[in-house]
Amino acid sequence: MKFGGTSMAGTERIRRVAQIVRRQQAAGHEVAVVVSAMSGETDRLVNFCREANPLYDPAEYDVVVAAGEQVTSGLLALHIQALGSKARSWLGWQLPVHTDDAHARARIGTINCEALLASMGTGEIAVIPGFQGLSADGRVTTLGRGGSDTSAVAVAAALGADRCDIYTDVDGVYTTDPRIVAKARKLRHVTYEEMLELASVGSKVLQTRSVSLAMKEGVRVQVLSSFIEADSPPADSLPGTMIVSEEELLEIEGPDMESQLITGIAADRNEAKVTLTRIADRPGAVATIFGPLAAANINVDMIIQNVAKDLGETDVTFTVPIADLARTQALLEEHKATIGYNRIIANGKVAKISVVGVGMRSHAGIAATMFKALADRGINIQTISTSEIKVSVLIDEDETELAVRVLHTAYGLDSE
Amino acid sequence: MKFGGTSMAGTERIRRVAQIVRRQQAAGHEVAVVVSAMSGETDRLVNFCREANPLYDPAEYDVVVAAGEQVTSGLLALHIQALGSKARSWLGWQLPVHTDDAHARARIGTINCEALLASMGTGEIAVIPGFQGLSADGRVTTLGRGGSDTSAVAVAAALGADRCDIYTDVDGVYTTDPRIVAKARKLRHVTYEEMLELASVGSKVLQTRSVSLAMKEGVRVQVLSSFIEADSPPADSLPGTMIVSEEELLEIEGPDMESQLITGIAADRNEAKVTLTRIADRPGAVATIFGPLAAANINVDMIIQNVAKDLGETDVTFTVPIADLARTQALLEEHKATIGYNRIIANGKVAKISVVGVGMRSHAGIAATMFKALADRGINIQTISTSEIKVSVLIDEDETELAVRVLHTAYGLDSE
Numbered sequence: 001m002k003f004g005g006t007s008m009a010g011t012e013r014i015r016r017v018a019q020i021v022r023r024q025q026a027a028g029h030e031v032a033v034v035v036s037a038m039s040g041e042t043d044r045l046v047n048f049c050r051e052a053n054p055l056y057d058p059a060e061y062d063v064v065v066a067a068g069e070q071v072t073s074g075l076l077a078l079h080i081q082a083l084g085s086k087a088r089s090w091l092g093w094q095l096p097v098h099t100d101d102a103h104a105r106a107r108i109g110t111i112n113c114e115a116l117l118a119s120m121g122t123g124e125i126a127v128i129p130g131f132q133g134l135s136a137d138g139r140v141t142t143l144g145r146g147g148s149d150t151s152a153v154a155v156a157a158a159l160g161a162d163r164c165d166i167y168t169d170v171d172g173v174y175t176t177d178p179r180i181v182a183k184a185r186k187l188r189h190v191t192y193e194e195m196l197e198l199a200s201v202g203s204k205v206l207q208t209r210s211v212s213l214a215m216k217e218g219v220r221v222q223v224l225s226s227f228i229e230a231d232s233p234p235a236d237s238l239p240g241t242m243i244v245s246e247e248e249l250l251e252i253e254g255p256d257m258e259s260q261l262i263t264g265i266a267a268d269r270n271e272a273k274v275t276l277t278r279i280a281d282r283p284g285a286v287a288t289i290f291g292p293l294a295a296a297n298i299n300v301d302m303i304i305q306n307v308a309k310d311l312g313e314t315d316v317t318f319t320v321p322i323a324d325l326a327r328t329q330a331l332l333e334e335h336k337a338t339i340g341y342n343r344i345i346a347n348g349k350v351a352k353i354s355v356v357g358v359g360m361r362s363h364a365g366i367a368a369t370m371f372k373a374l375a376d377r378g379i380n381i382q383t384i385s386t387s388e389i390k391v392s393v394l395i396d397e398d399e400t401e402l403a404v405r406v407l408h409t410a411y412g413l414d415s416e
Numbered sequence: 417m418k419f420g421g422t423s424m425a426g427t428e429r430i431r432r433v434a435q436i437v438r439r440q441q442a443a444g445h446e447v448a449v450v451v452s453a454m455s456g457e458t459d460r461l462v463n464f465c466r467e468a469n470p471l472y473d474p475a476e477y478d479v480v481v482a483a484g485e486q487v488t489s490g491l492l493a494l495h496i497q498a499l500g501s502k503a504r505s506w507l508g509w510q511l512p513v514h515t516d517d518a519h520a521r522a523r524i525g526t527i528n529c530e531a532l533l534a535s536m537g538t539g540e541i542a543v544i545p546g547f548q549g550l551s552a553d554g555r556v557t558t559l560g561r562g563g564s565d566t567s568a569v570a571v572a573a574a575l576g577a578d579r580c581d582i583y584t585d586v587d588g589v590y591t592t593d594p595r596i597v598a599k600a601r602k603l604r605h606v607t608y609e610e611m612l613e614l615a616s617v618g619s620k621v622l623q624t625r626s627v628s629l630a631m632k633e634g635v636r637v638q639v640l641s642s643f644i645e646a647d648s649p650p651a652d653s654l655p656g657t658m659i660v661s662e663e664e665l666l667e668i669e670g671p672d673m674e675s676q677l678i679t680g681i682a683a684d685r686n687e688a689k690v691t692l693t694r695i696a697d698r699p700g701a702v703a704t705i706f707g708p709l710a711a712a713n714i715n716v717d718m719i720i721q722n723v724a725k726d727l728g729e730t731d732v733t734f735t736v737p738i739a740d741l742a743r744t745q746a747l748l749e750e751h752k753a754t755i756g757y758n759r760i761i762a763n764g765k766v767a768k769i770s771v772v773g774v775g776m777r778s779h780a781g782i783a784a785t786m787f788k789a790l791a792d793r794g795i796n797i798q799t800i801s802t803s804e805i806k807v808s809v810l811i812d813e814d815e816t817e818l819a820v821r822v823l824h825t826a827y828g829l830d831s832e
Contacts, residue, residue, distance in 0.1 A: 011464060011467040011468065014468070015468075045487065048427060048487070048491055049490075049491070049494055051427040052427065052430070052431075052491055052494035052495045052498055053494050053495070053497060056494050056497075057493070057494060057497055059504070060490045060491075060493045060494045060497070060503075060504070060505060061490070061494070062490075063486060063489065063490030063493075063505050063507070064486070064487050064490035064491055064494075066486075067483035067484075067486045067487045067490075068483075070479060070480070070482075070483045070486070071461060071464070071480050071483045073479065074465075074476045074477070074478075074479030074480035074483075075464055075465070075468055075476075075480055077473070077476045077479075078465055078468035078469050078472050078473060078476045078477070078480075079468045079469070081469060081472075081473055081476070082468055082469035087476075088475070088476065089476060089479050091479070091556070093509060094554060094555075138510060139510075140507070
């Protein structure tokens with residue numbers, strides 16, 4: 001079970017989490033709980049580090065910020081004990097959760113669960129601070145913001161857990177954002193691949209990284225609401241969304257599974273579109289664009305190279321996070337001579353709309369349905385990109401909600 | 417160097433501490449710094465524990481409250497780095513600081529300083545969270561409130577440090593409380609024994625426990641003000657108070673040392689006086705009084721048994737902390753039959769005035785001077801008790817300041 005910062009913000013909320021955890025134990029499960037810091041606490045600690053030194057040493061930053069989860073793990077153990085169950089905290093260095101030494105963005109290696117399993121076997125509930133680990137040279141590491149989801153999946157994998165229940169601000173994964181489409185349906189199941197595509201296009205229910213790890217390790221992840229009543233039934237029978245492999249989904253849903261071609265529709269307004277015009281159409285030209293951006297740690301998403309014209313020149317369009325747009329433009333100006341383009345056209349007022357579904361693999365016409373539905377409502381498609389289980393288009397940002405509603409209906413996703 | 421919570425409360429103050437530490441390094445010293453949590457932070461964390469469970473598991477309490485010092489140790493390392501020196505934090509479990517497993521009031525065993533010394537040898541300033549340690553079974557322990565002074569002395573002992581500089585809210589140890597006697601003088605030196613007597617009678621500059629440890633380990637402790645300017649000279653040349661052994665004091669001050677008979681005068685208003693009348697004067701009678709109090713963890717200080725009367729009966733008077741007076745009375749009532757006294761007379765309106773000095777060992781007349789000086793001003797002495805280097809009397813609480821001033825003058829302690 002994993003609870004985020006909102007669930008751990010103060011005595012009353014931690015007590016409610018303790019009740020939810022106990023109920024799960026009462027249903028016959030051995031339980032390990034991964035917790036975040038109280039909401040706001042990590043920001044407070046990060047701020048102290050920035051004030052100390054804007055170019056802070058990430059090793060000491062990790063010592064400071066890991067304290068937030070240490071506090072909540074001890075407190076949850078105390079609350080569970082107060083309700084009458086055995087509990088103890090296991091800090092990152094105590095298990096230990098081995099990581100590499102990339103401080104502030106460490107990656108988990110192995111987790112030693114021997115003592116943990118022995119303790120859980122005696123009926124003791126294990127409480128583990130998320131986000132933190134131990135480097136090979138014995139120093140505190142952290143996984144980067146939002147790393148507690150990843151901690152939870154990693155612990156579940158190491159324990160060979162039946163399930164990893166992640167309690168979030170939403171009660172599951174929906175066919176699209178319910179704030180945009182009232183008729184959005186909660187999905188009972190979604191595959192890892194679909195979840196990854198949905199996560200990477202703005203449906204931020206889970207950290208992408210935690211989903212990747214779950215897929216790699218085969219951990220069944222359930223997304224649940226942290227706002228359930230403390231006396232709700234245990235999570236086995238709660239209607240969250242289960243994230244599973246395609247094989248398991250096939251078993252669960254039977255051969256009819258592929259009748260559902262599209263699983264969900266996501267919208268992402270945090271991208272900006274950049275076009276470089278009249279680039280020489282020669283080998284290596286594209287590398288001169290994206291090399292400097294990669295070096296500056298700017299994450300380029302869609303890349304579209306238009307058909308070369310007779311002139312031996314081409315236009316290249318790509319998207320970057322809108323927060324990086326100014327830096328991107330500056331870098332491109334700086335490397336103008338090397339790249340050899342004519343003009344930069346930047347547009348921050350775009351939205352990326354994606355339809356996602358494993359069912360589309362075996363079906364033609366998914367993209368055509370999308371283009372037609374949008375065209376019928378006069379929505380102009382600026383750019384298209386596709387992957388095996390996703391079709392994404394860039395449109396004018398003002399048309400985001402309209403496009404999502406149109407597509408939700410076009411693919412038959414609306415609830416009754 | 418050790419800095420308390422007031423010195424670590426927020427970015428500006430930690431930066432100032434970093435400057436003071438750097439100045440010490442610039443004077444040619446290898447420096448290890450022990451820090452407390454930000455003032456108020458430990459209370460905040462303790463409060464969360466109490467809210468979780470008034471009868472909290474001290475092992476999990478330790479996990480929670482140790483986080484406060486973890487944060488400040490990382491932050492001070494960051495601040496020192498920002499000023500251009502190398503620094504790193506060493507958490508209790510990293511050195512480790514071995515303790516017993518008496519959670520929330522652990523006692524320090526050995527401290528492993530190998531890695532610490534190697535690091536300090538390269539010019540790296542070591543920052544160590546006070547108050548925390550590691551039990552034999554690998555769990556976080558804390559030393560009890562105010563334990564950071566003890567951590568500092570223990571680290572100094574383990575490192576074989578030349579000196580342990582403790583920065584406090586006052587700038588040294590005075591002949592008496594300067595708020596009572598304007599002419600109180602700051603002592604350049606004081607012996608461990610004197611400091612212990614002064615500390616145990618209300619002069620709370622240092623934790624008694626840290627002074628005991630310093631005496632046992634022969635650590636030279638200097639008390640300094642944490643309110644010095646960041647550009648003050650290094651602590652070698654600052655006029656704090658040095659706490660040393662009698663032998664060292666003799667070396668420093670020469671044979672004239674004993675001309676100063678009295679080192680200081682302390683007043684303690686936190687004691688209450690209890691008298692039991694007409695107790696049978698038989699072997700074992702006293703044990704029936706103090707057995708139950710000891711079992712209830714009530715700390716009895718002065719004990720005076722008056723001369724037995726012809727009747728085969730005696731009065732017994734003792735003092736307890738005023739906070740424990742009600743519990744003490746209840747316990748005595750409960751055991752009245754066993755003890756066999758006539759009446760309890762309790763008085764919370766008393767003050768204990770003590771004159772302290774190693775010089776008094778070899779001099780008669782110290783006590784006589786005290787009694788005469790008080791009598792001359794009409795101050796009634798209720799009870800007297802003496803140790804090798806201390807004479808204490810109980811008087812009416814209202815006469816506390818008068819008595820301290822009278823004695824300060826009588827022993828020639830007033831500054832010019």
